[in-house]
Each structure stands twice: as C-alpha cells, then as structure tokens.
Amino acid sequence: MAQVRPHRKGSPVTSTRDDSPQLTETDLRRKLLAGGTAALALTMVGNRRVSAAGLSSADLDLLKFAQGLELTLRDLYDEALDVDKGSAAWTAMSDSHESFAQAIAGLSGLSANERNEAVFAEYRDAMRGADRAKTAYDLESAAAATHIDLIGKLSDSGAAEVIASIASAESRHCVVLADVLGSGNDLGMTLVNSAQPIEA
C-alpha cells in the first residue's frame, strides 16, 4: 500500500522516488468501469430512488399508502353491497374508489392490488351492520382528511393534483351520505370534516 507523504514546505513537490502504483491503461479502464457500475447500483438502491414516472421513493410510499386505502374502501363498500344487494349507491361508491386506486396506479406505476388490511379489519363488521351508512360517512371523512394531509407531504405537483381530485370527490361523498342518513340539513355533518387522517 502506498504511503501518503506530507508535502513539506520549501521542498520540491516531485519526489525523486515515486512509490505510488502506476496505472496502466487496462487498469484505468477497469477502474472506470467498476466505478461507473457502483454509481449506477447506488442510484438504484439509494434512498433517492426515482420511478419511471419521475416520482421519488418518498412520494411512491405515500401514493402506495393512498392506493391501499382506496382499495380498502372499495372492498368495504363491497361488504355493504353484499348486504344491500344491487344498491346503486354502494355500487357507485365502490366503483369510484376502484377508479381512485387505478388513477394512482396510472400515475405511479404501482399495481393496485394491495389493500390496507388493518383498516379493512377495523371497519368490516360495521360496514355489514345496521349503521353502515354512518360508517361509510366516517370512512369517507377519514379518507378525505388523509388525502388532504398527504398533499402536504407529496413533493410532486402532479401527484398532489390527482390526490386533490380524489379528496374533492370524497368530500362530496360525505355530503351524499349525510343526506342518505337524513342529516342533509345538519350543517355540522355536511360542511365540516372533523375526522382525523389515517396514519400511514
């Protein structure tokens, strides 16, 4: 191993005897190739991974979470639809959340195939129960709050725009569900979202 010798002030920079290894042309090419490969590998596995859509890994994680939540709501509405067979409202809501998940898939390249099991398990029985419309209202409120929260974390404006269009629709879902519940005149239910975001 070559030793690094200190450069003494006043002495010539060049040494009469150079102990450092000499690089042949073949060695240099090999080292350049190795360095390039390492840099490429670091880019692929590093923290700042970039998707084909140009989204950062942090944005992809947030979108994956949002997509899972949409698939969960779709499946929960399907549970309600299993009770109220043929319900146009539950069908429209389920289809809407499927569309939201697919929109995120189109934006990010993430496959829409993984729901949030914890949220599904938490709400499944309630969505099959007598208060399923109120449960749906609560779910939509939480989903809208979650998406608005995500908008503040997403760095990509295009991703934020898609999530905003979903949050807008889910806010409207809340009003429809409040009206279905007979609370269409309750301005607290229709105009105010007091739900907390679901934590990623």
Added chain:
Amino acid sequence: MNTPNPSQTPGFDRRTLLRRGGLTLGLGAFLSACAADFGGDTAPGRVGLVESETMLPEGVVNDVVYLRTMQSLEHSVVELLTALTASGHFTAPQQSYIDRFIADHVAASDVIGGHIAEAGGEPFACENPWVRSRYVDPVLTATHSSDDSNRDARSAAHAFETMLAHSYQHLVGLAASPAIRQGLMALGASASRRSALLAAQSSGSEFGYFGPGINADAPETDSAGFPVGYALPAVFGQVGQIALVVGAVDDEGARYATSLQTPAENTFVYDYMSC
C-alpha cells in the same frame, strides 16, 4: 488651328460638375457621421394633449399570487351572496345555509391571509375585479329582473361555490409549495361540500345525486334548459367550466348564460395589485 469651344467653360465641364457634386455629397455624409451628438428628443412629434400609453407592470405568477387570487374569489362569492340576500331572493331555510356560507367564506379569507403572510406576501382581502365585472354584476342584474329570482339565486350560489371548488383543486397542481397545496385543498374540500349540499338540496330529490359522469342516464339540463347541479357530478373532482343560466327570457327567447372558469392570467391578483 484650334478653335475654342464657347459651350465649354474651362474647368467646369459636365465631368467636373459630377466629380465635385459627388465629392460634396461624400464630404457631407462624412461630416454628418462625425458630427457630435447634441442631444434632444429624437422621437416623432405628437399632436394633442392625450397622455401616452402606460405599460402594465410585469406580473410574476407564484404561490402568493395563487393565494391572493383565491382570497379575492372568496370575497367575490361573499359579495354575490350578500347582494342576493339583500334582495331577499332566498327562502328562510335557504338563507340559513347562505348565512353560514358567507361566514365560512370570510373565515376562509382569513385563513388564506395567514398563508399569504407566512409566504411573505400582502393579503388581498377584497373581491376580484375581473370576476366582479365579468360574472358577479351580470348575474346579479339578470337575477334581480328574473321571472324566478329564487331559482336563479340558488343556481348562482351553486355555480359560484362549484367554481371555488374547481379553482382550489386546479391551483393545487400549479402551486410549488406542498404546504400551500395542502392549505388550498383544505379550503377546496370545504367548497366541494358546499357545492354538493346545494345540489343535493336543489335537485337531489328529482335528479338524484349522481351526475352524467357516473350515471349515463342523468340529464345535463332540465326540461326548461337549466343546467342540473349534482352532488356528485363525476367520479373525480372537476376543474372544468361551470354553466350558469339565469334571468328572464329576453326578446330573442334566450336567458343570460355564462360559464364560470377557474383562475387564469386575467383573473390572477398579482403582487402589484392592491385593494
């Protein structure tokens, strides 16, 4: 023997004349080019006392401009609803919504003012001048003279609330700061709720909640040609134009019709604008 030619004066023949003329012109051009600049206005003279044109300042579009624009739109809706209220166009139950809406818009303006101050801008807590002249004034005029002012007041309130919802959502895609995007959409969600509430109350019982974007059988307009508002007009939140028809039928058999739009360069409240 040489005979002198009387027509040729020695030293001043045609050739000499041309030569001296060319030299004179060349020397004049040379001296003009080398002449000193003595200053003075070289612009063409003007006739009359009319002032010359004033160029608009260069407007820079940034997050503060987006926020100021939305703050102005909140005030535009306040002005519209206040004027409709003052004219008594709403029923008592409707008025309870409208009063709440006005309070919410004023509160939203305060929230936006806070965002603007945080971003280092100057709040614009007054209505949008372009929206006033293009939308608010014509709609109010038509509604005041309408054959059904209550119908038109409801339609106008719904259209303007929808315009706000679309505008907030639209600007989320334009704003640079994630925090400002979030602030915009929090208010946009509230506007969506107000729009949906008015639609559900106005036409939900007759036309249902789901618009043509979800239910292919849902009509765009009613039998009289008025646009139908839906609580859920489409699967996703929209950013397009909002059709509004108000007023009495005129001599040509038509009513006043307009399309409300999301903000653009002509609607933006630039930093050089003040209330």
